[in-house]
Amino acid sequence: MSPAPLTLTVLDDDTIRALLTWPDVIGQIDATFAADARGFATVLSVVGHSLNGGRYSIKTSHLRLGEGEDALEVFGLKMGSYFPGNVERSLPTHSAAMLLGDPHTGQPLALLAANAITEYRTAAGAVAARHLAREDAAVVALFGTGGQARAQLEALSQVRPVREVRVWSRTFAQAEQFVRTVKLPGVTMRALREGQAACEGAHVVVTVTPAEAPIVWRDWIAPGTHINAMGSDAPGKQELDPALMAAVTVVVDRRAQSVSIGELQEPIARGLMSADGVYAELGEICAGVKPGRLAPEQITVFDSTGVSFQDTALAGLVLRLARQGHLLNTISL
């Protein structure tokens, strides 16, 4: 009576880290935003639920990338959670796993760890820099030294000739600690006490903090700078001076998200700009619908809030790479 057991591929974080490389990831994220602009990405409603002092969110999306033999179609969800009380249990506050389904048969296909994917998904910053930062961008100001800071530098170094990084953190000790522990080949790192000093002469500014008030101000930013604002992803979060946002070319990952949980919250609340003031969604630039950087003196901002298809795209990439490498750990249900 029972149908044949389902076979799912299981991919743990170590395997995923062994399979993913920044060039593949950046290419995949670029293609995914382009697919979004062409209507081939569907982001379904997020299911959120608060319980016992924590919160779960279930984010589902469906993607079609490319055509012909190389085409990749992915359907899947990420069940993620944030339980701040886990600090007392010596457990991570964020947890997640991904479940993929076959887009043609409906059968459950793969269960994936989500730590590595969550880290690599921030390659959206490098994708934006590839289209918006000046070609010779070499000097980077990094605001924030948390879990995603290193990944931002690694990815950025893939698309621009980074040779100097100025690091600012909420406390100088954290900036010094980051500089001591994070080494990138051919890159000089310096901890700075003042954010303004970090921005002087920087070609790219990266903010990757949980800030809820500006940490980068308009008069710190020279013409020609590109800014990746990676931190804001919830109501009340803010890293950039609203006057800066209103004065420059703004690109966002998703307009509606930037308005509700990203850097557009405050400029709109203050009447400094409207959602119409956004130059483009990143996908429009990746798809070639709109050009990237137009002039050497242009100041550009990319506001990343995080779109669930970034996770799904990387899960699909990992699954394909695992199949090609015959690295398939499977379970039967």
Place this chain on the structure above:
Amino acid sequence: MSPAPLTLTVLDDDTIRALLTWPDVIGQIDATFAADARGFATVLSVVGHSLNGGRYSIKTSHLRLGEGEDALEVFGLKMGSYFPGNVERSLPTHSAAMLLGDPHTGQPLALLAANAITEYRTAAGAVAARHLAREDAAVVALFGTGGQARAQLEALSQVRPVREVRVWSRTFAQAEQFVRTVKLPGVTMRALREGQAACEGAHVVVTVTPAEAPIVWRDWIAPGTHINAMGSDAPGKQELDPALMAAVTVVVDRRAQSVSIGELQEPIARGLMSADGVYAELGEICAGVKPGRLAPEQITVFDSTGVSFQDTALAGLVLRLARQGHLLNTISL
């Protein structure tokens, strides 16, 4: 840098079948509906998505059952799909898997096969019969011989002294085939050509078909009968005569679902009754908020549309039983 790997329990269908028994399942489903009536069950929005001729649905729920040491709290989702084209691929048209998360830490907890659970969840019919059928109900009319028909009889036999089953199907050959292959100890089974004859003298009528027009009519049903209408779970589905619905005591699993996808669709459309004409949700009876059968002559209908907490409740039960029996197959992510 990386946090410790997550450890998930994996439970396949064979293990789940070995762990679940009807008495446990019926008790758990009864307690779950009671918890729903007391406000301890949360059914979150269903995420649905159509693609490539099929459809995925993701159903998430959160339950708190009982108190103290025996308390069981479960959070989880079922990713299910219906791909009718799978018939040509010799694959099942329905597929599903369940993912549970720890309700206190947010960590992914278990991945479960969903075939056995989907079968056992229909114990809602037995729960309804326990509260609504006459105590001495021995004669059953069964409409439908598909995958869930046998489970309905097995579960019903746990709560009432079933000794005779009359089986009707869309074709007589199917009814004969069912009677030949399904054996229940101490129960006489007969295939009947006419639905009306099957209902004559029946104490319980069970409909478990994909019908979209009535298959059971008002004047077939004698006083004192209880009817479990298990089939309707989508717009346009219907098993019972709307005039029957309007004339009897109606209990539903969820009022809103019965109106939109269950047996209330047609009676309301025809102006024969309103949602206010429903006597109770099943949970109110399980919780003792409203009494079950009130009089020997009463005709009662239970309309089951399927609530996602039924799956979640059984997944939680299986996980607890697996832990007690040390039957834990785990994977690390």
